[in-house]
Amino acid sequence: MNDELQDSVFYQYKNELEIAKKSNSVLKITEKYLQLGDFFQQTEVYTEAIDQYTSALKMAEQQHLDSLQVILKNRIGKIYLSIKNYEKAETFLMESIESAQKQKFTKAEAIAEEILGSCFEKEGNYLHALEHQQRSLELFTRLNDEEGIAIVNENIGSIYEDLNQFEKAHEYFLKSYAYFQQIKSEKQINVLNNIGDVYRKTNRYEEALGYTQKSMRLAEKFGEKHQIESAHKDLAKTYALLEDHKKAYEHLWEYNQIQEQQFYTQNFRQLNVLQTIYETEQKEAKIELLTQQNTINKANQNLMLLGGGAVLLVSGISLLFMNRKRKEKTKLQAYEQRVLQAELEKKAIEEKKLQDEIQLKTASLSKYSLNIAQKNKLLSDLSATLKKMSSRSKMDTQSKIKDLAKELDFALQQEDEWDEFMNFFEDVHPQFFKDLAQAAISKLSSAELRLAMLLRLNLSSKEIASILRVTPDSVRVARYRLRKKLPINSKQELVHFLMNL
Structure with missing residues (x-):
């Protein structure tokens, strides 16, 4: 969905919610909150999605709409699974299962069990994961x-793959x-991809x-960028195992x-949605302020009319x-x-939204730093493998592999990513x-500035070592x-000092 269409959909849903509020129809208001929650979930603005779903859930609880409560708890649980907050996800899903069983809402119960099983799998609790998926x-x-069965079969296969029961x-x-x-889904x-992994x-x-x-090929046909990325990563691993290092490097480069590209696209999309929300709320605030000012102006006009009329009255009613006048002044002060x-x-x-944007940028910055670490690790591992192979005397491709290893080492020494990373960091912390x-x-020194920047992001020594490629x-x-x-001073921690700058 492009930015213009995305904004158009948001404004449409927002207007529909305002109309529903004026109608005082609880069902319509709840439906529109749910609609906005789905929109934010699709655009991966998860905090806003949870806010909208929570608003819908409160209304559903007030009106005792039990089936809708189960559906909403499943969706909230799925979002918490996406952002790796497994504890909250499990709380909502367990409540959903209990309610669905009381209502005999079998499909919602099946969905909740499937998502809950995925939570336990991510936590490495494979026994519980299998129980809930079964x-x-x-x-x-x-x-x-049949679709639900197919989804769960894939989940169970994933658990057995984690257990090495291929x-x-x-x-x-x-x-x-x-x-x-x-x-043809x-x-x-x-x-x-999973079968290829096995x-x-x-x-x-x-x-x-x-x-x-x-x-x-199917991912390219459907335009699924994440799946194309995953396929290139798996192909790089397979070609490396086949010792076809040229193709392994090509697919690894495509993967990176x-x-x-996906990292920037996702973050720009999220920032665009947040900007649209911010601008909408700013406009609404201005309209409300103008409405109240108009009310005050009318009150002032009434006060002036009363004052003019009072001049013409007999002095006997001056006290009245x-x-x-005092009453009108009190009203004016109230306004x-x-x-x-x-x-x-x-x-x-406005402050809350700015904080949300800062948190989003900070999370994106941390994710970008981890991406650098992951890329460095992948390139380092491949470089080490090529160097080991070059030491084997019986191989005809020794000189070629050495050259490839030198190219990889050269790539690891490039500073372009650091410059881009530091520019991104200065966008979030301009005065640091x-x-x-x-x-x-x-x-x-430049190395000390880099270390200070990574410590400001509250990364551990292990994570910093991976990014800087040191011990x-x-x-x-x-x-x-x-x-x-x-x-x-001796009692103050370095990280706390940098965080307070």
Whole structure:
């Protein structure tokens, strides 16, 4: 969905919600909150999605709309699963299952069991994950819901793959693929990737290549960027195992390019939605303020009319006039207080939205730093493998592999990503480097500035070591040297000092 269409849909849903509120129809208002929640979930603005779903849930609870409560709790649980808040996800899903069982709402119960099983799988609790997925499979089978059965079969296959029980994983993946292939659904793409993973992990590399390549062709057909990215990553792994390092490098490069593009696209889309929300609320605040000012103006006009009329009255009723004047003054003060209160509330809203944007940018920055670490690790591992192979005397491709290893080492030494990363960091924390330079006792080196920036993001020594491609011990030594150049007392932590700049 492009930005203009996205804004158009948001404004349409927002207007529909306002109309529903004026109608005082609880069902319509709840429906529109749900509609907005679905919109924010699709655009991956998860905090707003949870807010809208929560508003709908409160209304559903007030009106005792039990079935709708179950549906909303499932959707909230699924969002918390997406943002890896498994504890909250499990709370909502367990409540959903309990309510669905009381209402005999079998499909909603099956969906909740499936999502709950995925939560336990992500936490590594495979026994509980299997129990809930099997329960979901029973419920979907009872409903004769083929799509639900296919989804759960894929989930069970994924659990068995995590447990290295590849034969069982393959069996469940094939069941899932048979259905999705039959209805020509894009969901078959992920299942094909999973089957390719099983073949690769069982050393059947040619078959793995076939399934992964088929997955990528379908992903390109459906325009599924995430799946194309995943296919390139898996192909790089398979070609590396086949010792075709040229193709492995090509697919790894494609994977990194798509991953970077997806990262920026997702963040720009989220920022665009947040900007639209902010502008809408700002306009609404201005309209409300103008309405209240108009009310005050009318009150002032009435007061002037009363004053003019009072002049013409007999002096005997002057006391009555003064009483009325005091009352009108009190009303005017009340109106002014309301205007002031409205302004304060709108400023609070603006501050909250700015904080949300900062949190989003900070989360994006952390994600970008982890992306650098992941990329460095992948490139380092591949470079190390090529160097080991080059030491084997019987190989004819020794010189070629050495050249490739040199190219990879050269790529790892490039500073372009650091420059881009530091520019991105300065967008979020524009005064940080200036304040740090003023606070420092002596001039900081570029390496110390990088370390300070990563510590400001509250990354661990292990994560920093991965990003800088050094050992954790080197990071600890660097932290000690940086600390000595800053005015920090012995009881204060370095991270706290940098966070407060």
